[in-house]
Amino acid sequence: MLPVIVLFLVFRSFTLIKYDMLTVSNRDSTQKEPLQSIVKPTFNVSWENNSTYQITFTAYSDNSIGYALLVSENIITWQGQQFVIKQSVPNYSGRYNTVAITATHIYLDVRKIFQHNKKDGTLTYSISDVLSFYLSNNSFGYSFDVKGNFAKKQITDLGGNNAFDGLSQIISTWPDAYIYPDNKKIVVYDKANFATNLGNRLGYGYNSDNVAITYDSTSIINQLTVISTKKDDGSVYFQPHVVKDDDSIAKYGVWDGGDFSDERFHDVQAADEAAKEKFIVEPSISVSLDYLDSDEPVTGEIRRLEILDTGFVTNVMVVAYSYYPLDDTQKTSLTLNSNAKTVLDYQRSNRNALNQAKNLNKDLAISVKNTSDKINVITTDGIWYDYRGGAK
Structure with missing residues (x-):
């Protein structure tokens, strides 16, 4: 488990986005209109890696075609990315009519694609194999790409569900993968290709204030007992034995995670390596702070975090955000994730x-x-x- 760092940002200033970057269209895009009736402080863009990507806002009735198009399954386009309206909640009060909108990124509609075929048994796949199995020759216009190097892994009984379940299978099988879309093109990145270092930093006393650090060791696992599955004749491939991380135990004592057994592994060395992947050898760190600059969140951005008063300096990466680009008075929140080096730096x-x-x-x-x-x-x-x- 990687350390997670959560930040709350305060914008000093912001240049408003042009309205031609914010439009609404019907489902087949035969009618497209600018959207000018948004209540600016309500317009929120939020993204979380491998989870959610959506916009929410409230619009008031201005008798425009754009307002009339704010109904379910129509499309909001924001900065070139399409979001499909999933919730449209009209409200009528004091002769002032509004509608609250929740629109999710169009890549999440990949769940429309259902893979009825099922590959029974435990087989070896690459990420491209999984994506191709679900998305090749689909009728909805979805495509895919893989940027990075991933080892092939085994998956049991692939298929018999929709393509979004296929993406979930990728995340559970390759937890170091980052899925990020460009409209209907779904791209899977490794960290080296997803991360972007723009040379920016977060500095206490420089562009950050009210820094609080939480150091949490409750999830540590540094020892497991590896147990073999049985052969057809009832015998085992290897005897039960303990694997452990000596460095973690020396620092934090023994934290036993119980038994580990996986029918995919008949070789003791492969089983041990798989068990060690379950280890959480360091505590997690969470950091909250007020951020005083006005830059827009960038997915996967690497930033240098500095608390020079204590000598704490480390690198962190943006893996989630929630911000209000049309209102410079509201706080933006970022979630930053790092590697174990963050803990060592701390x-x-x-x-x-x-x-x-x-x-x-x-x-x-x-x-x-x-x-x-x-x-x-x-x-x-x-x-x-x-x-x-x-x-x-």
Whole structure:
């Protein structure tokens, strides 16, 4: 499990997006109109890696064709990306008519594609194999691409469900994959190809304030017992045995995750490696802060996080956001995910702070002792003196 960092951003300023970047059209795109009746503070764009991608807003009745098109299954286009209206909730109050809209990215409609065929048994697949199985020759215009290197893995009983379930299968089988769409083109990235470093940073006292860090060790697993599946004759491929992460145990003690068994693995080394993939050897870190710049969230952006007061410096990546591009008074939230190095960076800064505290306490103890020696001086004639030289 990777450390997760959540940030709450405050925009200082924002140049409004031109309305020609925000349109509404009917389902077959034969009619397309600008959308100008949005209540600006309600317009929200949110995305979470391998999960959600949607826009929500409220519009008021301005008797326009654009407003009339705000019904389910019509399409909102925002910055070139299409979102399909899934919820349209009219409200009539005080002769002021509005409609609340929730529209999800069109790639999520890939669930329209149903793969009736099913490949029984446990077989080996690449990500391209899975995507091709679900999406090749579909009648809805969806395509796919894979950017990065992924090892082939085994999947049991693939198919018999829709293409969105196929994407979910990819995420569960290759948890290091990032799915990000360009309208109906679904692209699967590895981290090297998904991440983008634009040279930006998050600095406490520079463009961030109110920083809070949560350090959570409740999910650590650093030991498992590997158990073999049985052969047809009832015997086993290997004997039960313990695998562990010695470095994690040395730092945090033993955290046993119980038994691990997987019928795919008959080789003890392969089974051990699969078990170790279940380890969570470091605590997670979450960081919340107020961000004071005005830049727009960028999916997969790598940022340098700096809390120079403690020496905590690490890199984090944007894996989710929620922001209000038409209202510069509302906070934007980002979720940043990093690798285990974030924890190591934090531990290093914590050790530095601890050593500084120890040195300060040592210096303070010496100072107190010296002061005490000067104050509590009794001469042989029984007269008290303080260090300022005055007699009591």
